[in-house]
Amino acid sequence: MIFNGFKRPDQSVGVRNHLLVLPSVVCANDTARLIGQQLQGAVYVTHEHGCGAHYHSSSDQIRRTMIGYGSNPNVGACIVVGLGCETMDAEEIAAGIAKTGKPVAAIVIQKVGGTIKAVSQGVQTGQKMLAELSAQKRQECDLSELIFALECGGSDSNSGISANPALGVASDLLIGEGGSSILSETSEIVGAEHLMAKRAVNKEVADQILEIVHRAEQEGVKQGLDMSNLAPGNREGGLSTVEEKSLGNIHKGGTSPVQEVLEYAFKPSRKGLIIMDTPGYDVESITAMVAGGAQVIAFTTGRGTPVGCPVAPVIKICSNSDTYGKMQDNIDINAGVIIDGLSTVQEVGQQIFQELVDVSNGKLTKAEQLGFGDFSIYRPLT
Amino acid sequence: MCKKEGLVLHEKDNVGTALNDLTAGSKIPVTKNQTITLTEDIPYGFKFSLHDIARGEAIIKYGEAIGQAKDSIKAGSLVHIHNTEGQRARGDL
Numbered sequence: 001m002i003f004n005g006f007k008r009p010d011q012s013v014g015v016r017n018h019l020l021v022l023p024s025v026v027c028a029n030d031t032a033r034l035i036g037q038q039l040q041g042a043v044y045v046t047h048e049h050g051c052g053a054h055y056h057s058s059s060d061q062i063r064r065t066m067i068g069y070g071s072n073p074n075v076g077a078c079i080v081v082g083l084g085c086e087t088m089d090a091e092e093i094a095a096g097i098a099k100t101g102k103p104v105a106a107i108v109i110q111k112v113g114g115t116i117k118a119v120s121q122g123v124q125t126g127q128k129m130l131a132e133l134s135a136q137k138r139q140e141c142d143l144s145e146l147i148f149a150l151e152c153g154g155s156d157s158n159s160g161i162s163a164n165p166a167l168g169v170a171s172d173l174l175i176g177e178g179g180s181s182i183l184s185e186t187s188e189i190v191g192a193e194h195l196m197a198k199r200a201v202n203k204e205v206a207d208q209i210l211e212i213v214h215r216a217e218q219e220g221v222k223q224g225l226d227m228s229n230l231a232p233g234n235r236e237g238g239l240s241t242v243e244e245k246s247l248g249n250i251h252k253g254g255t256s257p258v259q260e261v262l263e264y265a266f267k268p269s270r271k272g273l274i275i276m277d278t279p280g281y282d283v284e285s286i287t288a289m290v291a292g293g294a295q296v297i298a299f300t301t302g303r304g305t306p307v308g309c310p311v312a313p314v315i316k317i318c319s320n321s322d323t324y325g326k327m328q329d330n331i332d333i334n335a336g337v338i339i340d341g342l343s344t345v346q347e348v349g350q351q352i353f354q355e356l357v358d359v360s361n362g363k364l365t366k367a368e369q370l371g372f373g374d375f376s377i378y379r380p381l382t
Numbered sequence: 383m384c385k386k387e388g389l390v391l392h393e394k395d396n397v398g399t400a401l402n403d404l405t406a407g408s409k410i411p412v413t414k415n416q417t418i419t420l421t422e423d424i425p426y427g428f429k430f431s432l433h434d435i436a437r438g439e440a441i442i443k444y445g446e447a448i449g450q451a452k453d454s455i456k457a458g459s460l461v462h463i464h465n466t467e468g469q470r471a472r473g474d475l
Contacts, residue, residue, distance in 0.1 A: 157399055157427040160444070161389065191470045192446070221473035238399070238427035240441075240461070241468030244448035302427075320427070339401055341385040 001177050003360045004138035005145070005295075006076065009101025013145035014073035015295045015360040017133050018043050018311050019126060021079045022070055024093050025050030025086035031115045032081040035107075035122035041134075042126055043310040045069075045375035050088035058379050059087055065265040065377045067096035068291030070104065074311045076136065077103040077129035079122055084110030103129050138362070144178030146360060147268065149289035149297040149312075150252040151184065153282035156237025156302025158319035160248020162338040162345070163300035167317060168254030169349020170298065170356060171273070175256045180271050182262075182289045183253040186216040187227050187280035191243030192250045196275065200258045208261035212277040223381070227280075233303045252300060264378060265291035282307055284378035286314070296356055306330045308372025313365040315355055332366050388412050390432065392445030397429040397461050399443075404430070421458040429461040441466050 006014040021044035023032040029046040036044025049062045066088065070078040078097050082090025094106035105125045109118045150171060152159060171181040183189075189196060193213040200206035220227045227242055239245050256273040265288040268274045276292060278285040282305070286297055290312050297312055299305065302319040304327040318324040321336030333352060337343040359365055388398040388410040398412050404424040409417045412432060424430045429443065435455040440447040449468045455461060 157429070161391065161399065187471070191448070191468070195446070217471045220471055224473075227471035235463060238425070238429065238462070240429070240463050240466045241449040242471055243446070243468055244443060247444040247446050247448060322426075339385070 001143040001357070002140050003143055003357055004362070005141040005360060006073070006136060007139050007141065008073050012073035012100070012293065013141040013295070014076065015313065015362075016074040016311065017076040017136060018074055019077045019079070019129050019133060020044070020070060020075045020311055021081065021122070021126070022066060022093070023047070023050070024066065024080055024082040024088040024090040027051065027083040027086070028081040028090070028109060031109055031118050031122070034119045035079060035081065035126060038119070038123045039126040039130060041130060043373055045310050045373065047375060047377055049377055049379065050086050052087060061264055061380060062377055063088060063093065063096075065287060065291045066093050068265050068267065068293070069287065069311070070097035071100045072290050072293060072295070072311055074295050075102065076133040079126055079129070080104070080106045081118065081122060082106065082108045084108045103132065142178070143174065143357070144271070146174060146179040146296065146356075147292070147294040148174050148179065148181045148356060149184070149286060149294035150181055151282060151286055151289070151297055152188070152249055152252060152300040153307065154233055154301045154303030154305050155239065155245055155248065156234070156319060157239050157248070158336065158339055159300055159302045160251055161319070162348070163302070163317045163319035163335040164248055164251035165345045166335045166338065166348035166352055167252045167298050167300055169346055170352035171252065172254035172256055173349065173353040174356065175254070175272050178271060180268055180274060181253065181256070182268070182274045182276050182292065182294055183250070184276045184278040184285045184289055185249070185280045186212050186277045187220065187242070188246050188249040189213050190217055190227065190246050191241070192246040196250060196253070196258060205258055205261055209258065209275060212261060212275075216277070237302050262292065264288045267293050279378050281376070281378065283374045283376040286374075287376055288378065296359055298352065298356070300335070301331070304330060306367065306370070306372055307374050308367030308370070310373030310375055313359045314367045315352070315359055315365050316367065317352060329370070330366055388418070388430065391443060394442050394445045396432050396435055396442045398432055400424040400426055400428050400430060402426055418458050421456055422460055424460055431455045431457055431459050431461050433457045
């Protein structure tokens with residue numbers, strides 16, 4: 001199946017054509033913001049990372065996420081802004097992103113001599129990039145180039161009956177077209193890992209699924225997190241235990257075999273259904289999947305959520321008609337019609353798949369219309 | 383198609399899910415041959431037991447264990463955190 005996207009020099013395909021302004025360190029946040037705000041159509045992010053000595057695994061993860069984010073095919077060009085004395089070297093991040101062949105610049109505040117000069121240089125560079133990006137046209141691309149990130153947040157007991165199974169149908173349809181989906185949030189596979197392991201393509205992948213779930217469970221217990229105790233909104237939505245939430249959650253992954261298990265923010269090496277080991281925090285999980293190359297995010301919710309992503313469209317799918325009625329400004333598709341007896345899981349799954357195609361062709365999602373762009377990198381504690 | 387009042391997701395399940403706010407005393411059809419009389423109000427989205435469940439018995443939904451009964455649960459009762467506890471990710475088991 002064909003859609004119209006942006007072909008990148010590294011053969012990847014974007015569904016958007018953003019100029020991203022990315023600070024490599026917290027101290028460059030405001031400078032990145034000023035550059036981004038001056039440039040019509042640019043997106044910028046801010047974060048709390050990048051300064052001093054991190055644990056090795058932590059700095060590797062932050063660096064990998066930043067490079068992956070800038071490398072996402074929806075990003076047509078990128079400006080990395082650094083301070084100059086930080087661990088997360090802006091020039092190194094920029095060099096990592098430049099391997100994709102897209103235009104990338106690094107601006108280092110201490111080198112150029114202050115923020116006014118840095119902003120000036122960033123805006124001048126960004127203007128040239130925007131001129132180039134705005135001249136690029138969408139071209140025919142194959143749907144098999146797409147990676148669909150499967151996220152859920154603010155789940156209720158309807159999620160596992162309506163929105164998640166319908167998303168699973170859409171995910172299977174994309175995989176049937178040769179594309180890929182990423183199922184994430186390991187803490188929400190706890191109690192359902194045996195079912196996912198049975199769907200692994202081989203024993204190695206099955207063992208990896210069991211291993212990441214075991215690790216998340218142990219890590220949670222070590223940190224004193226009671227994962228069995230759900231978020232208040234989950235409990236008020238009728239969910240009683242983490243096992244119940246997980247068994248509903250895994251429906252997002254449809255029925256396809258699991259091809260590969262990835263650590264946080266790594267790129268898939270295979271097509272089909274992938275599991276990425278991310279924490280059960282929506283924005284950190286989405287950021288990781290986008291850093292892994294996902295171009296479109298599907299986000300199922302029972303309680304409702306406004307979350308967006310700066311560089312990728314987020315299609316919001318609601319599990320029940322009450323929340324949809326209240327939060328239509330934030331939600332794209334109402335899967336509550338399944339609960340209401342007005343439609344089937346299969347029909348809503350088809351609708352989500354069609355929305356994925358339309359959004360990939362350029363249709364704006366609700367989160368994009370409202371300009372929501374949340375960004376957060378998960379930092380491991382060791 | 384019309385909206386159901388309660389939904390049982392798998393033949394092994396011992397709980398159903400309320401698809402409406404259900405009131406005590408209502409008779410809810412859950413399978414072709416079975417109707418459950420609710421002993422208490424079941425809010426929309428919450429679970430009710432399909433038969434008596436003994437203390438320590440598994441609560442089954444989606445055909446899988448979602449936790450254990452903390453107390454004995456009479457048929458038609460609300461099944462939630464007051465009488466159900468998860469067995470995973472707790473650190474105390």
